[in-house]
Amino acid sequence: MVAATFKGGIHPFEGKELTKDKPVTVLVPKGDMVFPMVQHIGKPAIPLVSKGDYVLMGQIIGEADGAVSANVISSVSGTVKGIEPRMTVSGSMALSVIIENDNNYKAVPGLGNKRDYTKLSKTEIRDIIKEAGIVGLGGAAFPTHIKLTPKDDSKIDYVIVNAAECEPYLTSDYRMLMEEPEKIVGGLKIELSLFPNAKGIIAIEDNKPDAIKKMQELIKDEPRIEVKTLKTKYPQGGERLIIFAATGRKINSSMLPLHAGCIVNNVDTVIAIYMAVAESTPLMRKIVTVTGDAVKAPLNFNVKLGTNLSELVDGAGGFNSEPEKIVSGGPMMGQALYTLDIPVTKSSSALLTFAKDRAARMRSSACIRCGRCADVCPSRIIPQKLYEFSQRFDSENFIKFNGMECCDCGCCTFACPAKLNLNQSFKEMRTSILNSRKK
Numbered sequence: 001m002v003a004a005t006f007k008g009g010i011h012p013f014e015g016k017e018l019t020k021d022k023p024v025t026v027l028v029p030k031g032d033m034v035f036p037m038v039q040h041i042g043k044p045a046i047p048l049v050s051k052g053d054y055v056l057m058g059q060i061i062g063e064a065d066g067a068v069s070a071n072v073i074s075s076v077s078g079t080v081k082g083i084e085p086r087m088t089v090s091g092s093m094a095l096s097v098i099i100e101n102d103n104n105y106k107a108v109p110g111l112g113n114k115r116d117y118t119k120l121s122k123t124e125i126r127d128i129i130k131e132a133g134i135v136g137l138g139g140a141a142f143p144t145h146i147k148l149t150p151k152d153d154s155k156i157d158y159v160i161v162n163a164a165e166c167e168p169y170l171t172s173d174y175r176m177l178m179e180e181p182e183k184i185v186g187g188l189k190i191e192l193s194l195f196p197n198a199k200g201i202i203a204i205e206d207n208k209p210d211a212i213k214k215m216q217e218l219i220k221d222e223p224r225i226e227v228k229t230l231k232t233k234y235p236q237g238g239e240r241l242i243i244f245a246a247t248g249r250k251i252n253s254s255m256l257p258l259h260a261g262c263i264v265n266n267v268d269t270v271i272a273i274y275m276a277v278a279e280s281t282p283l284m285r286k287i288v289t290v291t292g293d294a295v296k297a298p299l300n301f302n303v304k305l306g307t308n309l310s311e312l313v314d315g316a317g318g319f320n321s322e323p324e325k326i327v328s329g330g331p332m333m334g335q336a337l338y339t340l341d342i343p344v345t346k347s348s349s350a351l352l353t354f355a356k357d358r359a360a361r362m363r364s365s366a367c368i369r370c371g372r373c374a375d376v377c378p379s380r381i382i383p384q385k386l387y388e389f390s391q392r393f394d395s396e397n398f399i400k401f402n403g404m405e406c407c408d409c410g411c412c413t414f415a416c417p418a419k420l421n422l423n424q425s426f427k428e429m430r431t432s433i434l435n436s437r438k439k
Contacts, residue, residue: 003206004245005231008378010411012234012332014207015169018291018298024175026302027315033101033306034086034343035061035072036094040135041142042068047097053080058108058282061097064130070143070346071133074099075284075304077106087342089328089335096343099306113280117190122153125194125277132276133283133346138162138237138266139329141347144273147265148194150258156195157261158247161188161202161270163211164230164237167330170350172287173267175300177204177211180271181218185225187274191263192224198263200225203246207232234332235409239264241378253405286348290316294323294353303344310340312351325357332410364419373412373422379405383412383422390425395433404430 037044045062055061055074062072078101085093117125130145150156161184165173176184188200202219204212206229219225228246230236240251242264249260257264265273268287275281284305291298296317303312309328313319327334328342329349373383381402389398398404403426410423 003229003231005233005236006241006244006378007380008376008411009233009235010376010414011232012168012414015291016171016174018169019171019289019300020174022171022175022299024172024179024287024300024302025315027304027307027312029076029101029304029307030311031101031308032081033074033076033078033099033304034096034308035074035099035306036086036088036096036343036345037062037072038088038094039072039141039305039346040070041140042066042070044095045069045072047083047095049080049083049097051080051082054078055080055099056108057105058111058284060131060133061099064133064143068143068146070135071131071282072097073133073282073284073305075306076101077104078102087339088345089337089342089347110280115278115280117193117277120277122194125190128277129273131282132272134269134272134276135283135346136266137268137272137286137346137349139333139347139349140239144265144269147263148191153195154197155261156198156258156263158263159188159191159195159198159200160242160246160262160264161200161267162237162239162242162264163202163204163267164242165267166205166232166234166236167332168234169291169352170289170330171291172289172300172349174208174211176267176271176287177208177215181214183271183274184215184267185218185222186278187270187272188225189222190273190277191265191270195263198224201228201246202226203228203230203242205230205232205236235378235407235411238378238407238409240407283346286344286346288312288344288348289350290353291350292323292353294319294321294355296320305344305346307344308340309337309342309344309351312344313340313353319353321355323353323355325354325359327352327354332414333408362419364421367418367420370417372415372417376411376415378409378411379407381405383426386429387420387422387425390429393429393432395429395436398429399433404433406430
């Protein structure tokens with residue numbers, strides 16, 4: 001069978017062999033827990049606790065504010081030490097609740113109770129997901145209850161589980177496919193119960209044949225679910241691209257997946273839906289890959305939200321050499337860090353540590369107009385022309401040549417023999433244009 005895919009894209013060094021066969025290890029936090037009130041797209045949550053309050057594991061400590069927002073849940077029990085700004089991955093400060101973990105993990109009543117979702121109404125399921133504070137755990141962090149509440153349920157034709165995990169080094173989704181496939185299928189079935197006309201698709205790249213086989217065996221008696229094999233290529237997991245590869249339908253930057261009759265959720269988001277609805281457990285943990293050549297023992301961790309990133313490094317045996325570069329997320333779209341004094345949040349997916357920062361050693365030269373950037377661009381735009389416009393701050397032509405369709409994947413920068421920082425230029429240009437539109 002020919003694997004489904006899209007035009008363009010690249011196949012960088014995968015690096016997944018460092019952790020793909022490492023089972024997920026539970027990391028027990030040691031220090032204070034920090035819970036930023038901004039762990040999602042939309043307005044920050046409003047703190048519901050005060051300094052000195054005792055909180056329980058599973059308790060809502062930050063309440064969603066407005067239509068686009070999400071609850072923040074405590075992953076431990078303990079005493080609130082303060083509510084103050086703390087550093088986030090983006091480098092900005094966010095109001096955060098700091099909890100002194102008492103290591104007793106006293107839970108709210110009913111936490112972990114089994115529940116039959118088939119006896120729940122659509123409204124009840126959506127309310128549970130909203131209450132649980134679930135957002136897109138693949139990095140987008142869009143509140144999931146909003147995504148699962150379109151105007152017309154009958155117009156959703158496909159519910160897609162994004163199991164591509166196309167970013168190099170990342171293996172957390174793969175480990176979930178291997179270790180908790182039942183929860184993935186269970187979460188997908190809960191989603192399908194909301195959309196009577198929809199078919200479920202579990203989309204997996206063909207570099208994970210064992211995961212494909214495991215999922216196919218698990219859904220063989222599920223008439224509404226199929227496993228779709230995708231070609232191994234970056235950025236296969238991009239929302240627009242996986243929709244096209246899995247269904248043949250197209251969307252652009254001004255559209256949402258629901259405009260193509262699709263709902264797309266990352267593997268861990270689907271598991272979070274299952275845990276909230278079927279196991280009465282809100283979102284309190286992330287599966288995070290800690291890897292690279294600068295840590296002694298690369299691993300996949302089940303880590304409580306609010307845990308300091310430095311504890312993940314300690315859990316991986318510490319550094320075997322002082323890293324020149326640390327990245328939160330994947331190497332293509334992740335965020336470089338200058339400190340580890342940052343908490344694990346809902347959008348955390350990986351911590352990459354590199355002994356050498358090869359990108360910093362690269363020197364750019366003039367564009368040679370080779371066209372490689374256009375060949376690999378999955379958005380089918382012309383990066384070379386957009387780079388010229390962005391250098392001149394020519395927003396009119398940038399928009400005219402479809403610069404707003406850039407999906408931020410960085411394929412052009414990766415392929416450029418002149419080592420031009422194309423993607424960063426486009427990102428700055430789009431941000432400037434969007435800010436101007438807001439004004």
